[in-house]
Amino acid sequence: MINRLLTQDKQAKTISTPPLESGDRLTRHEFERRYTAIPDIKKAELIEGVRSHVFPGLWLAVSGLLEGKMAQVLAVLQQGLNSPEHAEFVQKLTKLIRLKPQLCRQNLSS
Template structure:
């Protein structure tokens, strides 16, 4: 008796995901899946459930973004237990996956509130977030501000390039932080992070770094570093972990 062997059916090709379009309404998991399929170099953000495609980065935006990033790198280098990041993905909740211009957080081992998913993406709210707003003022000072506050960001700085103004929100105290008599913004979430507003507006990096160094030499910064060290010691004793592999 002969045996007829049916040919194995070819596995159907995976249907391509729809392309992301500005204005789409999506949940974060679906947004993330589609984002991974987009051509390299395209940037999208999911803010309060809506997809945004930022405008091309202007020269002034890039200049001030670099300056702010340089200040954060220097701050982090003198503040064990903190980490900075520029233009990286943060997953806040089911309707928010942003890529802020700059952010700074306390590492989980030192008592911070973020964690890493699959050793790649920051999940949870960084303690400090900064945005340089050129064409994105309407988003940065409305939808993003709402999302950051609701999800536990402690402090949010927006520098509006067109009118050269700073907006700094202390969400924990539900108040704004204004420059002192010398024009220096003193962070509450990250003690010692002092931003010389005049130097920043004029793109005078050396002066801005000098002011930041004064903040790093301050008593408030020394006490902050000591608190972070104590938090790490307590967490190590309790065996805390910070990696989420889901």
């Protein structure tokens, strides 16, 4: 009986907790709540800063910029450049440049 109640409780937690998605804007408390509620997650990290939706991988630590903490700014920027989203963005750009080199040159010169 107790095992059944515990299992039902775990299922209720899993159902009521939305998954962590790339690009979510969460408070630290909400991030940690979701992270601990879903034990299957292999990798997730809370980035304290701003993520560009136009240029994936461009992450800026706003507090570091405002306080002049360049080490923090560079660390967050490096995390973004090492992200899977940035790698995919670079691959798409590389393919575009190979397929349409004239178009890319025209855009750069204007």
